[in-house]
Amino acid sequence: MEKIITNNDLKKISLGILVAAPLFFLLGYFLRGCSSVNRQAKVTYSGSFTEGTLVSLNSKNVILQDPDFSIPLETVEKIEFLEDAQSLNPNQVPLSDSEKSFVGTYKIQIGTHKGVLSIFPRKTGGIGATLRFTNWGKGSNEILTGIRVTGKSIRFVRSCAGARCSEIGSNVPFTQTYSGDLDGKKIQGAYQGTNSSGRWLAER
Helix, strand or coil: CCEEHHHHHHHHCCCHHHHHHHHHHHHHHHHHCCCCCCCCEEEEEECEEEEEEEECCCCCCEEEEEECCEEEEHHHHEEECCCCCCCCCCCCCCHHHHHHHHHEEEEEEEEEEEEEEEECCCCCEEEEEEECCCCCCCCCCCCCHHHHEEEEEEEEEEEEHHHHHHHHHHCCCCCCCEEEEEEEEEEEEEEEEEEEEEEEEEEC
């Protein structure tokens, strides 16, 4: 995660012109290089959190897409911008040769469900990944955890708990562990988890 705007920063937006000017300068620092925000973000609010594409921020609301969501600014505790493949340069990130071979955007099929798997370098080293289904749930980005690469094999965990489950469109909490092997532009493997198991295929 790159930069964090705390609730103290956010509240200053509404304090007036003298305070607002330097705050928007600060906000511009966080969002520099973007004609519009359009950044993956995790927003913590009222003891919960949601993740999606942050499209706008004003004195009243934080607006997200994927999923579409409007959060009253007064309830926001923290905004964390998440690393993604577009904002990072692979040549500037310390990756192993094995990790580099997995970086890319894949069309993925898990059983009857289809979506997009993105594997990208992290500024802190190693790789991160997100998964988004096009025919399941709310089509929102899910951040994968426990990513581990060994040679041509990859392992990661997909899970949700609490409010996050309803935000992505799941009726129940779950944990699924995925493993697969890279063969050219394809990753093939199996997953097993909470009351579910099967095969998956991802192709660049």
